[in-house]
Amino acid sequence: MDPCEVVVAVDLGGTRMKCGLVAADGAVLHRETRPTPRADARDGGRAVLDALLETVVELGQKATAEGHRVRAVGVVVPGVIDAEHGTVGAENLEWVGTPVLAELQAAVRAAHGDHVPIVLAHDVRAGGYAEFRQGALAGTTNSMFLPLGTGIAAAMIVDGSLVSGDGYAGELGHSKFIHGDAAELCACGQWGCLETVASAAAMARRYTARTGRTVDGAREVMQLLAAGDPDAAQVWHDALAALVDALVLYTTLVAPTRIAIGGGLVGAGETLLQPLREGVHARLTFQREPEIVAAVLGEEAGMLGAAQMAWDRAGADEEEQR
Amino acid sequence: MDPCEVVVAVDLGGTRMKCGLVAADGAVLHRETRPTPRADARDGGRAVLDALLETVVELGQKATAEGHRVRAVGVVVPGVIDAEHGTVGAENLEWVGTPVLAELQAAVRAAHGDHVPIVLAHDVRAGGYAEFRQGALAGTTNSMFLPLGTGIAAAMIVDGSLVSGDGYAGELGHSKFIHGDAAELCACGQWGCLETVASAAAMARRYTARTGRTVDGAREVMQLLAAGDPDAAQVWHDALAALVDALVLYTTLVAPTRIAIGGGLVGAGETLLQPLREGVHARLTFQREPEIVAAVLGEEAGMLGAAQMAWDRAGADEEEQR
Structure with missing residues (x-):
């Protein structure tokens, strides 16, 4: 496995986004925290979505600039995800049936082309998945x-x-x-x-x-x-x-x-x-x-789970293409 | 698929055993109900276990006599099954850590040889599985x-x-x-x-x-x-x-x-x-x-679930041998 392959992982919270570039072995090559803009019901939480898209794109650019290859993107959110339509309802973010997956796909496609899969998941489930794969529930x-x-x-x-x-x-x-x-x-x-x-x-x-x-x-x-x-x-x-x-x-x-x-x-x-x-x-x-x-993973659990899910998806896509 | 292949299915209840010979398509080729002997704590529910073993063997003999080939045996019980050890705890049957799977294996091996797999499962889970595969939850x-x-x-x-x-x-x-x-x-x-x-x-x-x-x-x-x-x-x-x-x-x-x-x-x-x-x-x-x-499956749900699970196991074993 190329050591310069990474996934972009973002745990979008009501006040902060915890972000990382994570290698296949779980190593966090870069981590940062950004503020989440205040959600406004009048524009359906558009500012939050824009900040998320910008963050995903900038992290991808950072990865590329540092010579890494972006294999997948994992985003976790505090809301109910309609898996069929890729929409999210999240009270704290003022999202109601917001087409988060489609917007992420458009932004990621523009930045990296068609080959980068995206996982959108629930923050608590992602945190639990990280604890299951590499933490207290292993x-x-x-x-x-x-x-x-x-x-x-x-x-x-x-x-x-x-x-x-x-x-x-x-x-x-x-x-x-x-x-x-x-x-x-x-x-x-x-x-x-x-x-x-x-x-x-x-x-x-x-x-x-x-x-x-x-x-x-x-x-x-x-x-x-x-x-x-x-x-x-x-x-x-x-x-x-x-x-x-x-x-x-x-x-x-x-x-x-x-x-x-x-x-x-x-x-x-x-x-x-x-x-x-x-x-x-x-x-x-x-x-x-x-x-x-x-x-045991503390506040990073959601971001680490997002990364783990993104790597799972990258592996599954590769398996399928064989 | 050979139309004469069947599984032996028994739903062991506290008062009755519901039994069947079931084809791969779910058709019940033979059904019967037998009384469950009264469980006695003094012998650890031995009479119940003996009646179960006898029933399984006799149903297998009946299948063979009618020209069917027995592919697997499914038994469901009203108790907690220790999957690792194949033992059962069932209050109504006076079973406490009773080695039901081992006894079934010995009886089935004596009757049919080594090639007939046995599934031992919980009666309610089996009933739910039947409803899921062919009933109200399909x-x-x-x-x-x-x-x-x-x-x-x-x-x-x-x-x-x-x-x-x-x-x-x-x-x-x-x-x-x-x-x-x-x-x-x-x-x-x-x-x-x-x-x-x-x-x-x-x-x-x-x-x-x-x-x-x-x-x-x-x-x-x-x-x-x-x-x-x-x-x-x-x-x-x-x-x-x-x-x-x-x-x-x-x-x-x-x-x-x-x-x-x-x-x-x-x-x-x-x-x-x-x-x-x-x-x-x-x-x-x-x-x-x-x-x-x-x-929708009524009192037969447990027996039908036992049969479905037995067929699943027969299929998985065949898959493995390929």
């Missing part, structure tokens, strides 16, 4: 990646493959684990979603709702917890209880051998993981008990 | 078969394949959908399982607990419901509410396009299906809405 055949960040979604590994579900699967964060009067309305329109108590955003919001005090995200709630603040303890307890319910249900239904927790909250380390392990262990009866571990 | 790539019988378990079709989860996946019946004081202890040791309110057995038991009147299973509860009995209505309502919760959760997490309800309860037809459809429709927001339909 060696498993049934496992889950669950990043706890601003939102919560799962990447599911089932019988050795990353689940797609046509782009819809894995919405554990929008499954109901809070019942009765305690259920709050979620941004998705349902009541009592896991995300309403266990995301980093929910923990900060719920602490403020209890105390009237503004906090600097879940990080500050965790600091208050460590300092013995009883409201922080209650918010934390509610999050843990819902997470245990969610992990038990996932274990019962999908039978993972390992669950890797990621996202900002996993910065709490054993303060988060140990109660989850104990809570899950106490609840299981006949089920196979999963290991519960921290994800 | 043409789907993401779907679920949910038989509501004495117990409840799901067969999951994900991205075009039947999920195994090493034999552990699909236990939707033992997922928690009843909360707080309403949660009853399940036979599995957990509280508030779907099975405690929505299985046919649970509906009869709960009606008796409310009224003191013994009923002839869920069938009589449904008759009482039709006659306007308020206790039957409450038992039915509780079952429907929990089922809606379960279908919404499954839809959110796994994104099926179609759900086929099977088992005895589906005899209620639209009385069951229409409220499930309405309940699920009312709850979904961003999710893809699945069709909710009746399974």
Whole structure:
């Protein structure tokens, strides 16, 4: 394999794009972070799409200028991808049925010609795929990646493959684990979603709702917890209880051998993981008990997954041409 | 293909064995039902295993006597199969780590020689596979078969394949959908399982607990419901509410396009299906809405799935030998 072959990988987030030029062995030859423009509903998030296209083209130019050959492009986005039409719906980006794949294809074709395939995927699934191929889930055949960040979604590994579900699967964060009067309305329109108590955003919001005090995200709630603040303890307890319910249900239904927790909250380390392990262990009866571990690829997981998927596609295309 | 090639298929239930000789095109050339001996814990369900072995051997002899060639054997059981060791744990059969595959192999080898492969699978997964290959789920790539019988378990079709989860996946019946004081202890040791309110057995038991009147299973509860009995209505309502919760959760997490309800309860037809459809429709927001339909293969689903899996194995073995 030519050491100068690379893929262009971009993890498009609501505030930042994490970008890389990644070799076939996973080595990141170049990495950079760019700001994502603020999405505007009036132009359907056009500025975000333009910034993405520009980034992909400029990274490709950089690769070429440095003597690398661009083999494929991998882009991951925080939204639902219609695989048939290549369109994306993403609330944070103001995209509604936006033809992202077609626009990427046009931009990449103009820059590199027809031979560079493009993969468009979901950010959490891509992160889970990276953990599966080279991170905390390596060696498993049934496992889950669950990043706890601003939102919560799962990447599911089932019988050795990353689940797609046509782009819809894995919405554990929008499954109901809070019942009765305690259920709050979620941004998705349902009541009592896991995300309403266990995301980093929910923990900060719920602490403020209890105390009237503004906090600097879940990080500050965790600091208050460590300092013995009883409201922080209650918010934390509610999050843990819902997470245990969610992990038990996932274990019962999908039978993972390992669950890797990621996202900002996993910065709490054993303060988060140990109660989850104990809570899950106490609840299981006949089920196979999963290991519960921290994800290892951190904020780069999505970009690395985009790169891995792009390399997979390049390999499959080559196989087909033989 | 030789029209006289068949597989031996047995669906071993707690009270009956449904058996067939099935051709490659799915035609059932012979079908019979045999009683399952009562399982005795003192001999580890040995009588059940002996009856299974005898049935498999006799069906093979019958096939041979009628000029058919036995290409493979498919056996499905109501228990957890350890795929690595070929052992089965099945409460109703008093099997605990019972080496079913090895015993089947010895019996089949003695009867037919070394060339007849054996598939051992879970009855609900086999039933779901039959619905997927030739029944209500044909043409789907993401779907679920949910038989509501004495117990409840799901067969999951994900991205075009039947999920195994090493034999552990699909236990939707033992997922928690009843909360707080309403949660009853399940036979599995957990509280508030779907099975405690929505299985046919649970509906009869709960009606008796409310009224003191013994009923002839869920069938009589449904008759009482039709006659306007308020206790039957409450038992039915509780079952429907929990089922809606379960279908919404499954839809959110796994994104099926179609759900086929099977088992005895589906005899209620639209009385069951229409409220499930309405309940699920009312709850979904961003999710893809699945069709909710009746399974079509009825009590033969498990046997037909066993036959399909046996034919798949025969084909794969042939492929390998080429």
